Amino acid sequence: MRIVVTGGAGYIGSVLVPRLLAAGHDVRVLDNLMYGPHAILPLFIHPNFSFAEVDVTDRRALEPHLRDAEAVIHLAALVGYPLCKKLPRRAVEVNVDGARNVAELSPPEARIIYASTGSNYGEVVGICTEETPLNPLSLYGETKTRAEEIFLERPGTVSLRFATAFGIAPRLRLDLMINDFAYQAIHNRYLVIYEKHFRRTFIHIQDIAAAIQFMIERPERITHRVYNVGHDSMNYTKEQIVQLLQQRTEFLTHFAEIGSDDDKRDYEVSYARIHETGFRIEVDIERGLDEVIGALRYLRLQNPYSNV
Ligand SMILES: NC(=O)c1ccc[n+]([C@@H]2O[C@H](COP(=O)([O-])OP(=O)(O)OC[C@H]3O[C@@H](n4cnc5c(N)ncnc54)[C@H](O)[C@@H]3O)[C@@H](O)[C@H]2O)c1
The missing domain is CATH 3.40.50.720 (NAD(P)-binding Rossmann-like Domain)
Incomplete structure (x- = not known):
């Protein structure tokens, strides 16, 4: 076609x-x-x-x-x-x-x-x-x-x-939540999370x-x-994503009680309709996080103001 x-x-x-x-x-x-x-x-x-x-x-x-x-x-x-x-x-x-x-x-x-x-x-x-x-x-x-x-x-x-x-792509985006959390966890060893109960898919x-x-x-x-x-099994709170990342790499997390995330999206989605078509996802959260953590440790972005 x-x-x-x-x-x-x-x-x-x-x-x-x-x-x-x-x-x-x-x-x-x-x-x-x-x-x-x-x-x-x-x-x-x-x-x-x-x-x-x-x-x-x-x-x-x-x-x-x-x-x-x-x-x-x-x-x-x-x-x-x-x-x-x-x-x-x-x-x-x-x-x-x-x-x-x-x-x-x-x-x-x-x-x-x-x-x-x-x-x-x-x-x-x-x-x-x-x-x-x-x-x-x-x-x-x-x-x-x-x-x-x-x-x-x-x-x-x-x-x-x-x-x-x-996930990883030839044109990578590090602004996406999971990619961003994983990159920070690996390279800064520190994450500050606002509104940890927000649900995302x-x-x-x-x-x-x-x-x-x-x-x-x-x-x-x-x-x-x-x-x-998407898939019904891929709805998670931010806190759950952090916990899954902690099983893969060591870092400190501060769940902030004061302050808020500019990103106000908080929602859970049903994927029953696409399920009926026969389409199925192939990459679950565990496999996807293994990939992201495995790959992003080799992405070293230059910080011109760092002394190391
Ligand atoms: N990545 C996600 O999580 C996500 C989720 C839902 C929907 N989407 C949608 O999927 C689409 C692609 O997203 P993405 O993550 O690949 O983003 P991206 O920013 O990586 O890709 C957008 C592409 O569009 C091109 N582009 C921008 N303005 C253009 C213009 N005026 N004329 C021609 N090309 C132009 C850019 O050069 C870029 O290659 C977008 O419409 C986005 O809204 C993405």
């Missing part, structure tokens, strides 16, 4: 695209390379891979690259609440207007997968299903929710509300890629427009 992946040079894209190529698809990545090209450079050897440096806010540049797509996976975005807070105008331009461009310029018969997020649920009492009203707490969540509405107006679109990703990056691939390859299993993507 001819698949276009916007934002394909990012964290999710850098795991997803090699997987789609290995499965025999033709993949074209469209990305403005805001984090550089390194994650996709090894893909240029592949005969079924192509790339265009395109900004999704630029309709004219985007149009010819979408024209013959059979499927479009829309990942391009300014991701996370701190970045959107720092660049609010650009966040709306990219996450909302860029999404509208992709929705409007994709061929009508093309299947679209939109990378939505469980962040859209915000702070919820009880367990979120796909029917729970969205209550985004940040500009990031608001832009992702608006883009989801735009995509859902278009037939043939499936919106995947991912849990928070973790996680998914390994390989399983995000697998879920997107499943949605592309198994349309006969898809009976809904929106799916929470």
